[in-house]
Amino acid sequence: MFKKIASFCLFSILLFSNVEGFSQSAMPDTFAIEQSRYLLLDKGLQFRITKSINSMYNFDFDVSNRDFAVLAYQYPDHPLPDFLMALSYWWRIEVDVTNEKYDDIFIQYLDRAIEKAEAIYDEDETNKEAAFFLAAGYGFQSRLYSERKKWTKAAWGGRNALKYMELSRGEEEFNPELLLGDALFNYFSVWIPDNYPLLKPVMALFPKGNKELGLQQLEQVASNAFYTRVEAQYFLFRLYASEEKKPYEALRISEYLHSKFPNNPYFHRSYARHLYTVGRWIESVDQSMEILERIDAKQTGYEANSGRYASFYVAEYNRRIGDMAMAKKYYLKTVSYGEESESQESGYYLHALVQLGKIETAAGNKDLAKKYFKEVKRYAKRKHPAHQEARDFIKKNKL
Numbered sequence: 001m002f003k004k005i006a007s008f009c010l011f012s013i014l015l016f017s018n019v020e021g022f023s024q025s026a027m028p029d030t031f032a033i034e035q036s037r038y039l040l041l042d043k044g045l046q047f048r049i050t051k052s053i054n055s056m057y058n059f060d061f062d063v064s065n066r067d068f069a070v071l072a073y074q075y076p077d078h079p080l081p082d083f084l085m086a087l088s089y090w091w092r093i094e095v096d097v098t099n100e101k102y103d104d105i106f107i108q109y110l111d112r113a114i115e116k117a118e119a120i121y122d123e124d125e126t127n128k129e130a131a132f133f134l135a136a137g138y139g140f141q142s143r144l145y146s147e148r149k150k151w152t153k154a155a156w157g158g159r160n161a162l163k164y165m166e167l168s169r170g171e172e173e174f175n176p177e178l179l180l181g182d183a184l185f186n187y188f189s190v191w192i193p194d195n196y197p198l199l200k201p202v203m204a205l206f207p208k209g210n211k212e213l214g215l216q217q218l219e220q221v222a223s224n225a226f227y228t229r230v231e232a233q234y235f236l237f238r239l240y241a242s243e244e245k246k247p248y249e250a251l252r253i254s255e256y257l258h259s260k261f262p263n264n265p266y267f268h269r270s271y272a273r274h275l276y277t278v279g280r281w282i283e284s285v286d287q288s289m290e291i292l293e294r295i296d297a298k299q300t301g302y303e304a305n306s307g308r309y310a311s312f313y314v315a316e317y318n319r320r321i322g323d324m325a326m327a328k329k330y331y332l333k334t335v336s337y338g339e340e341s342e343s344q345e346s347g348y349y350l351h352a353l354v355q356l357g358k359i360e361t362a363a364g365n366k367d368l369a370k371k372y373f374k375e376v377k378r379y380a381k382r383k384h385p386a387h388q389e390a391r392d393f394i395k396k397n398k399l
Contacts, residue, residue: 038129039078049084056088057230058261059301064088079120079133082113090140095265096305097147098342106144110137128167135164135181180221180228184235187214191243215239222253233257237270247277258287265291265301269309281317288313292333307337312348315355324359331356344379350386357390361397370399 039045052067065088072081086109089102117133124130142157165181189209218239221232233253241250251274257264258271268291275284288310294302295310315330331352338349357372373390380387393399 039075039080040129052084053230054261056084056091057264059091059263059265061088061092061300077116077119079113079117079130079137082109082116083133083137085109086113086137086140091264091266092301093144095301096303096341098305099303100148103144103148107141110141113137125167131164131167135161135167137161138164179217180225180232183214183217183221183232185214186210186217187239190214215244230257230261237274241270241274241277247274250274251278263299263301265294265299265303265306268302269306272313273309276313276316281313281320284313285317304337304340305343308334308341308343308346308348311337312352315352319355324362328356328359331359344375347386350376350380350384351389354386354389354393358393361393361399366399373399 048067048071052064052071055061055067056064065085068081068084068088071084075081086106089106089109092102093099093106113133114137117130117137120127121130121134138157138161142154142161145151145154145157186209190211215236218232218236222229222236225232233256237250237253237257240246240253251271254267254270254274257267261267268287272284272287272291275281275287291302291306291310292314295304295307311330311333315327315334318324318326318330334348334352335356338344338346338352343349353372353376357369357376360366360369360372373394376386376390380390382388
């Protein structure tokens with residue numbers, strides 16, 4: 001739990017919004033000089049970045065990385081190409097944050113982007129583009145280090161990100177992309193102390209936020225920004241699904257993202273999850289079966305973590321319609337994928353074990369049922385709902 005809290009703190013209060021580019025909407029004449037000063041405002045470059053970013057979100061990394069390599073050749077001293085390469089590896093990490101396979105290369109690209117941004121900033125401390133890359137680069141480093149429980153490095157990255165965040169502000173009137181960082185700060189600077197009072201002294205060091213304003217700003221970015229629109233939508237559906245308790249809003253956004261980026265496994269499993277949450281079970285099963293087929297086909301990004309989600313939704317549906325043989329098959333798949341991804345403490349893994357215990361009890365296989373319930377007690381904390389359900393079932397059925 002502390003890992004999750006720390007990750008929220010270090011990630012959400014920093015400016016880490018993707019800085020692939022600026023809006024394609026017309027810029028005011030008063031900022032004409034900025035267009036020639038900043039590479040990100042180059043109109044010709046925007047189109048190439050758009051295609052590359054879309055490929056990246058759709059997990060077509062061969063296309064996106066080739067385009068980013070061309071950018072690196074054309075702009076060898078600019079942080080943009082290295083940052084985009086880092087971002088492409090971040091999405092590989094995002095699918096399963098427990099997998100450390102891409103950590104080193106992700107950090108290497110961020111280090112290079114930061115080094116190049118620092119060189120620009122050292123020459124001109126008024127360069128907001130350089131400050132923007134520095135804030136984003138350090139912010140992403142901080143998030144990864146918090147996921148890995150490297151708290152000293154995470155705090156150091158966070159402090160640097162905050163420093164440059166302030167220097168990159170003040171451009172919202174012509175750049176909606178920048179608003180994403182402010183939106184996340186406004187939301188989580190209120191959410192964190194409300195949900196975790198022990199962190200109030202930490203959050204007292206930061207400016208006071210406005211949770212409702214943060215949501216409004218996220219909606220604004222999701223509707224009006226060009227390059228960071230997807231990032232805003234990503235955070236909106238996560239907040240609507242969990243903190244705001246608006247499952248239909250979460251479904252609306254995840255459905256759009258899956259339709260636009262059909263090969264993105266994170267958006268795919270989120271869509272299946274939100275369908276399941278609102279009771280559209282048959283559609284959830286259809287999406288889940290497609291996820292499982294893509295795992296079997298070894299499609300890029302589809303792995304055990306997504307399989308754990310998909311198998312559980314299929315199992316739950318079959319249990320609801322009374323097909324216990326199929327339910328058992330997919331609960332076992334849930335357990336298998338959970339063990340493969342080392343997610344034994346996850347809710348889906350634990351609840352799959354509970355249901356397997358119930359199925360085996362009904363079949364008269366009490367020894368096997370006891371084994372499943374024993375595993376629940378092994379991995380779940382006593383206050384976890386699965387632990388409580390297992391204890392109650394064991395007591396009631398005298399196992």
